[in-house]
Amino acid sequence: MKPTESELEILQVLWANGPSTVRQVNEQLSQAKEVGYTTTLKLMQIMHEKGLLSRTEEGRYHIYQALIGEAETQQHLLDRFVDTAFRGSAMKLVMQALGNSKATPQELAALQRLIDNLNPENN
Template identity: 95%
Template sequence: MKPTESELEILQVLWAKGPSTVRQVNEQLSQGREVGYTTTLKLMQIMHEKGLLSRTEEGRYHIYQALIGEEETQQHLLDRFVDTAFRGSAMKLVMQALGTSKATPQELAELQRLIHNLNPENN
């Protein structure tokens, strides 16, 4: 399931902070821009209904936790992005990314290491 942009922001807070109340998530989101508490509450309720979040009661508070993993979600979103924006070509994505920004020598060395490790002849 592909989370919306707003849902992804909430998931990022929960991935970073762990199980949290709506207020805790809202406070984190509001550091970047003004987000209403009721908006965050409604989104998290919808995400719970969609199966993106679990919800447990602790006293009078509801504690929410992400039910989908960060890496799994990133991979799914990246796969869709590569398919739609680059017609399935990971090479086009990498060439575009490297062509529009300056990669540091350390980043280029890391890319070379990753490419080396992907080659079955090297393993």
Template identity: 60%
Template sequence: MDAVKNIKPTESELEILGILWEKGPSTVRDVHEILEQRKEAGYTTTLKLMQIMHDKGLLSRDTSSKTHIYQALVSQEKTQQQLLNKMIDTVFNGSASQLVMQALGHHRSSPEELDAIRRYLSDMEKKQE
């Protein structure tokens, strides 16, 4: 599992991981049907991508039945954190505050989201006292 820590999924791999994180263990056909609703995708392309992801250690494959079942081996939270850290380092010169200001300045947040952000910041301030 440590080798997976440094793997950076491609955009297409992230789409497949997203489906597996949401749906759970699935066949290639299951994943392909969802992908097809979002964009034009060939079944063999989906199959090949999932085989590559298995070889990279991103997915496990259960071959005990005729239809293979794939499952994500990397967690959504760890993958998001890894990609976010890379973005902060490379795009925002290591400044998380720049990322937050950019996101809030160019994305319309609901009142509920803004309240959650305020609570989060308040909690962070309390922990630092």
């Protein structure tokens, strides 16, 4: 399931902080932009209905937790992005990214290690 941009922001808070109340999530979101509590509450209720979040009661509070993992969500979003924006070519994505920014020697070395590990001749 592909979360919306607003849902992804909520998921990122939950992935970073673990199970949280709506108020805790809203406070985190409000640090970057103005977000109303009721907007966050409604989004999290919808996400619960969609199966993106679990909700448990602790006293008078509802505690929400992400039901989808960060890595699997990132992989799914990346796969869709590569398919739609780069016609399925990861190479075009990497070339575009490297062409638009100056990679540090450390980043280039890490990329080289990744390439070496992916190369079947090295395995």
